[in-house]
Amino acid sequence: MRVLLVDDQALFREALATLLEVRPEIEVVGEAGDGAEALERSAAIRPDVVLMDLHMPVLDGIAATKRLRVEQPGVRVLALTTFDDDEDVFAALRAGAVGYLLKDVSSDRLVEALLAAARGESVLQPSVAAKVVARFATLPDDAGPRPQPLVVPLSDRELDVLRRLAEGDSNREIAAALFLAEGTVKNHVTNVLAKLGARDRTQAALRGRALGLI
Numbered sequence: 281m282r283v284l285l286v287d288d289q290a291l292f293r294e295a296l297a298t299l300l301e302v303r304p305e306i307e308v309v310g311e312a313g314d315g316a317e318a319l320e321r322s323a324a325i326r327p328d329v330v331l332m333d334l335h336m337p338v339l340d341g342i343a344a345t346k347r348l349r350v351e352q353p354g355v356r357v358l359a360l361t362t363f364d365d366d367e368d369v370f371a372a373l374r375a376g377a378v379g380y381l382l383k384d385v386s387s388d389r390l391v392e393a394l395l396a397a398a399r400g401e402s403v404l405q406p407s408v409a410a411k412v413v414a415r416f417a418t419l420p421d422d423a424g425p426r427p428q429p430l431v432v433p434l435s436d437r438e439l440d441v442l443r444r445l446a447e448g449d450s451n452r453e454i455a456a457a458l459f460l461a462e463g464t465v466k467n468h469v470t471n472v473l474a475k476l477g478a479r480d481r482t483q484a485a486l487r488g489r490a491l492g493l494i
Contacts, residue, residue: 281398282309284327286318286344287360288336292383296331299387306391315344322348322355328398332377334361334368342368342375349376358397360385364407370415379403432475434493441468442476443494446485 283306287293293311300306309325312318315332316339322330330348334341345357358379359372372380378397381390382405393403404412434442437458444454451469455462469481476491478484488494 281305281329281395282307282325282327283394284308284310284312284318284322284325284330286312286315286330286336286341287333288313289333300391300394303391306394315339315341315347318344319347319351322352326352327355329356329358329394331360331394332357334359334363334372342371345372345375345377356397356400358393358403360390364405364411366411366415369408369411373412380408381405382407434472434475438468438472438475439493441465442472442484442488445469445472445481446488446494 283300285293285296285300285308287296290313293313297308297311300308309327310321312321314336318330318332319339332341332345341359341361345359348355348357357375357377358381359377360381360383361368362383364380364382369380378400379393379402381393381403385393385405396403440458441454444457449457451462451465454460454469455465458465460468473479473481473484476484476487478487485494
């Protein structure tokens with residue numbers, strides 16, 4: 281895995297490169313001392329992961345991460361910094377970083393995080409993960425309906441039919457309850473089964489519940 285190191289402290293970059301280069305799964309392909317240089321180096325060498333400090337001159341790590349996300353979307357950014365205050369954490373994650381680690385992380389944990397970041401997985405320091413969980417806990421419950429996790433979403437009427445299926449209603453009972461023709465209900469049931477990838481009404485109801493549709 282190809283890694284670009286970005287930090288304004290040359291001694292830290294050198295130590296980090298020495299630490300990582302002994303690992304057979306890691307290849308350090310370049311270094312940069314600020315965000316602007318990181319953009320140039322990344323465009324030239326196309327690393328898999330950029331290990332990004334946040335507080336740097338010229339262009340800070342958060343601004344550089346935002347631009348990388350737009351200009352080089354295939355490159356993953358893993359923040360590696362000294363501070364875990366809320367402002368830095370959420371700014372980095374909003375900018376597009378796939379992970380956030382502190383500089384006191386162990387070498388084994390850092391390598392694991394780099395490999396996970398290359399796969400597109402999120403990697404968070406435990407203290408940072410706690411902040412993220414706490415922030416989500418404060419979000420209001422009435423944020424609106426969630427998008428359906430289906431390739432082809434169910435229509436409002438198909439959702440009505442699915443709810444009745446889950447209650448065990450027959451086509452005739454559904455037609456009476458929804459003021460529809462029985463043939464129309466049959467068509468809706470066929471569409472519901474197809475969209476949910478269900479072989480029968482029971483499986484459709486189970487999948488609908490599992491997906492949070494009913």
